[in-house]
Amino acid sequence: MLADIKGLNEECGVFAIWGHPDAAQLTYYGLHSLQHRGQEGAGIAVTDGEKVKMHKGAGLVTEVFSQGELADLAGYGAIGHVRYSTAGGNEYANVQPLLFRSQTTSLALAHNGNLVNANALKHQLEAQGSIFQTTSDTEVLAHLIKRSGYVQLKDQVKNALRMLKGAYAFVLMTENELMVALDPNGLRPLSIGLLGDAYVVASETCAFDVVGAQYIRDVKPGELLTITNDGLEKDHFSSGTNRAICSMEYIYFSRPDSSIDQINIHSARKRLGKVLYNEAPIEADVVTGVPDSSISAAIGYAEASGIPYEIGLIKNRYVGRTFIQPSQELRELGVKMKLSPVRGIVEGKRVVMVDDSIVRGTTSRRIVNMLREAGATEVHVRITAPPIAHPCYYGIDTSEREELIAANHTVEEIREIIGADSLSFLSIEGLLEGIGRPATDPNNGQCLACFTGKYPTEIYSDTVLPYEKEMV
Numbered sequence: 001m002l003a004d005i006k007g008l009n010e011e012c013g014v015f016a017i018w019g020h021p022d023a024a025q026l027t028y029y030g031l032h033s034l035q036h037r038g039q040e041g042a043g044i045a046v047t048d049g050e051k052v053k054m055h056k057g058a059g060l061v062t063e064v065f066s067q068g069e070l071a072d073l074a075g076y077g078a079i080g081h082v083r084y085s086t087a088g089g090n091e092y093a094n095v096q097p098l099l100f101r102s103q104t105t106s107l108a109l110a111h112n113g114n115l116v117n118a119n120a121l122k123h124q125l126e127a128q129g130s131i132f133q134t135t136s137d138t139e140v141l142a143h144l145i146k147r148s149g150y151v152q153l154k155d156q157v158k159n160a161l162r163m164l165k166g167a168y169a170f171v172l173m174t175e176n177e178l179m180v181a182l183d184p185n186g187l188r189p190l191s192i193g194l195l196g197d198a199y200v201v202a203s204e205t206c207a208f209d210v211v212g213a214q215y216i217r218d219v220k221p222g223e224l225l226t227i228t229n230d231g232l233e234k235d236h237f238s239s240g241t242n243r244a245i246c247s248m249e250y251i252y253f254s255r256p257d258s259s260i261d262q263i264n265i266h267s268a269r270k271r272l273g274k275v276l277y278n279e280a281p282i283e284a285d286v287v288t289g290v291p292d293s294s295i296s297a298a299i300g301y302a303e304a305s306g307i308p309y310e311i312g313l314i315k316n317r318y319v320g321r322t323f324i325q326p327s328q329e330l331r332e333l334g335v336k337m338k339l340s341p342v343r344g345i346v347e348g349k350r351v352v353m354v355d356d357s358i359v360r361g362t363t364s365r366r367i368v369n370m371l372r373e374a375g376a377t378e379v380h381v382r383i384t385a386p387p388i389a390h391p392c393y394y395g396i397d398t399s400e401r402e403e404l405i406a407a408n409h410t411v412e413e414i415r416e417i418i419g420a421d422s423l424s425f426l427s428i429e430g431l432l433e434g435i436g437r438p439a440t441d442p443n444n445g446q447c448l449a450c451f452t453g454k455y456p457t458e459i460y461s462d463t464v465l466p467y468e469k470e471m472v
Contacts, residue, residue: 012096012395013037013203014110014190016079016171017211018178018227020198024073026211027080031061033210034203036255037112038084041095045108046075047175052106056081056095077178079171081110084397093134097173100142105153105174107145111138112203113167113188114395117460121163141170154226157181158237161224165457167246167394169219171201178227184238185456186221187246187394187447189260199227204258218261244447244456248396250435251385252293252356261445263436266296272384272426272434273300273354280424281305282380285349288312290356290367291339297384298354307352310345313367339367347375357385358414358425361405365418372419381420386428386451387411393459394447428452 013034017023024046031042042064043056053073057064061082081096097110115121118137121144126132130143144160145153157172157179167187172179180201182190193200195213202208205215219225222238246253249260256266276297287309289298302309316338351371358364368379387406401407405414415423426434428451437444449455 012081012083012112014079014081014112014169014171014201015203015207016077016110016173016178016180016201017195018077018199019229020195021076023076023078023198024070026195026200027078028061028065028070029210030200030202030207031080031082033207033255034082035061037203037253038082041083041092042081043095043097043110044070044073044078044080045097045099045110045173046073046078047106047173048075049176052099052108052173052175054097054099054108056092056097058092058095077173079108079110079173079178094136096136096138098134098136098138098142100146102146107142108173109138109142110171111136111141112169112190112395113183114393115140115164115168116166116393116457117164118166120460140164141172153177154179154224154235158224158235161237165460169203176228180219180223180225180227181237182219182221182223184222184241185244185447186219186241187244187456189245189249189254189258190219192216192219192225199232201225204254205260206255206258209257215259242456243445245445246392246394246396247431247435247446247448248357248385248392248450251431253396256296268435269293269296269384270300270303271436272431273297273302274304275430275434276354276382276384276424276426277301277304279427279430280382282352282382282422283350284352284378284380286310286312286345287352287354288346289354291315294354294356294384297356298352301352301354301382305352310342312342312345312351312353312371314340314342316340336366336370339370341370341374341376343374346371349376350378350380351376352380352382353420354382354384356383357388358383358405358418359388360403361414361417364420368419378421379419380422381415381418381424383423383425384431384434385426386431386448387414387425388450390450390453392450393455394449396450 015030027044041058042061045054055069097108100107115137121140125143145156148156148159150156168183169188169190170181193208193213193215200213221241224235224237226233250268254265258265287302287307289295371379389407
């Protein structure tokens, strides 16, 4: 994926396991399968029933655990985290899991999402004497738990979760229990599986396949699961639930071999491509997709149209993470470092370029230019999402609204800016059809806020410019 160039990034991924003697090692493999959800930091906390130990650091999973650190993380329960940070937020203190120790117990936390009322809660907690050690939203939950006034940890956690607004998939671990919680809208994906007698939790089901676990079900919105050596106990901390899973998980973020709500991502993307052709057909010689997330959709578009699918763009998988810098100029140069056109495929051809989204327009313009330089006679751009015209406040690093090209330009203007011969976006109805949701159902289970501006939760005034603060 071209997330680091495109300006569209998932914030992180979580993995947890309980009841396995090789918990840390399996968490390592689970995090490796979730690496696409965050490349700036990784960490694992493990318990042996008496003590919680942790190792974390900046970089990829293989870099953070390259010196035999796993050997020191013995235990049967573990939680892990991979993280993408926004500008200015990648200091070590913010790398997760976060570990807190008290006289009675230890608490390790990892979180995927973003709390839209984090700043308000921090002001309230600081007024009550709390001192924050990080700029991460995740730390807010730890303070709320300790200040809840309840005796039992489950009651403390339920009370704290009820105060949070926004998107969150939490895994919490003490010396002798693991807790799993999903926000009342279920904005972020989270699933539970079994590996023998051990319970496994992951942001994406592809992690289950890697470690050999069997998928059981998705964690339900507003659900709190407690896992101990005695088994799994189900509870809810919120009754006002309304499923609104992020649509970009299906379009862009999740791995093709993952499933959300038992909808396979690869199959959904193929359907998106087929619906896109039905909505925006074109005469052309070849269909190609922008690697990696658009390949499935391009295959679907080709199948529906009868136009041959070809690999017209090659992704360079050996470009270092640190090359891409947050300046516009280097983003543009980074496209050529990441992608190369296959001249023998596109030269002299009318090309349909299928992509998943247009955020700023920079990446699309560069790719169109590359295809023309490689000899393409026409370049027709087809996008398997509606125009992104509104920021996300739930844990995806989209630009501020003034930087979103679709917020400030018509489709025809965008076509001219990126230099395409034609440009079409998928409709909202087509998106829901492709994912497999009935568009006529008002409770279709999808968050469409970045397309429609209709957010499933209240948006607090101090989150309107979310990228000036740390997001998880």
